[in-house]
Amino acid sequence: MTAAWPAALAACLLAACRGGEAPVAAAPPLPAEAGAEAQAPPAADARVPVTSGDTAPAADIAALAALRAGFDPTRDPAADLATARLEAARGGRRIVLEFGQAGCRACEALSAHIEGEPALRRLRDAGLVWVKVDRGASDNAGFVAGYPGADRAPAPYLLVLDADGQVLHAQDGRALLRDGRPDGDRVRGFLEQWASPPATP
Secondary structure (H helix, E strand, O other), X not given: OOOHHHHHHHHHHHHHHOOOOOOOOOOOOOOOOOOOOOOOOOOOOOOOOOOOOOOXXXXXXXXXXXXXXXXXXXXXXXXXXXXXXXXXXXXXXXXXXXXXXOOOHHHHHHHHHHHHOHHHHHHHHHHEEEEEEEOOOHHHHHHHHOOOOOOOOOOOEEEEEOOOXXXXXXXXXXXXXXXXXXXXXXXXXXXXXXXXXXXXO
C-alpha cells in the first residue's frame, strides 16, 4: 500500500504536466449597454494638428499613399489637390505636384529611390504631401494649364505649394538625377529644403 502511494502521486503529476486538466471556458461576451448606438468613424478635421505619421483616421493614410502611387489618368487632380491641401494643413506640411506620365523613366527612378530609402521616405512623409498628376490625360488638360510650363517641361516637373495651394517653387525634376539615375545628395537636398515647415516670422 505504501509503495503504491508514490507511484499514484507521480502519475497524477505527469498527467497535469501533459495538460490533462480541462481548459477553462472563455467568459461570454458582455452585452452592449442598453440604448448604446454605434459611433461613426472620426472624420478628417483641418483644425486638428497632427504629427508626422500620426494622421487619423487610417483612411487618410491610404489616401495619401494613393496620391503618390502612380500617374493614373483616371484620377481627378483637382480632387487630389483638395485632399493634399487638407492633409498639408493638418500636418503643417507643403505639397509637391509631380507632373509626368506613365512610362516616364526619370519619374519612376526618382520615386523608386525615395521609396527605397527609409530616411528619405520619412523625410518626405514628415514634411510633404506628394501628388502625381498625369499630364497626358485629356481630362487633366484644364488642371495642367493652370500651372504654366507644366505641360511642356520635361518630366518629372515638380511644383512645391504651400498648404493654401500657392506655388512656392518650380523645378525640372531631372536636376535631381545624374546620368539618368537619382543623385542621393540632390534628392536629399530637395527634400530637406522643402519638407521643412515654413518658418514663422
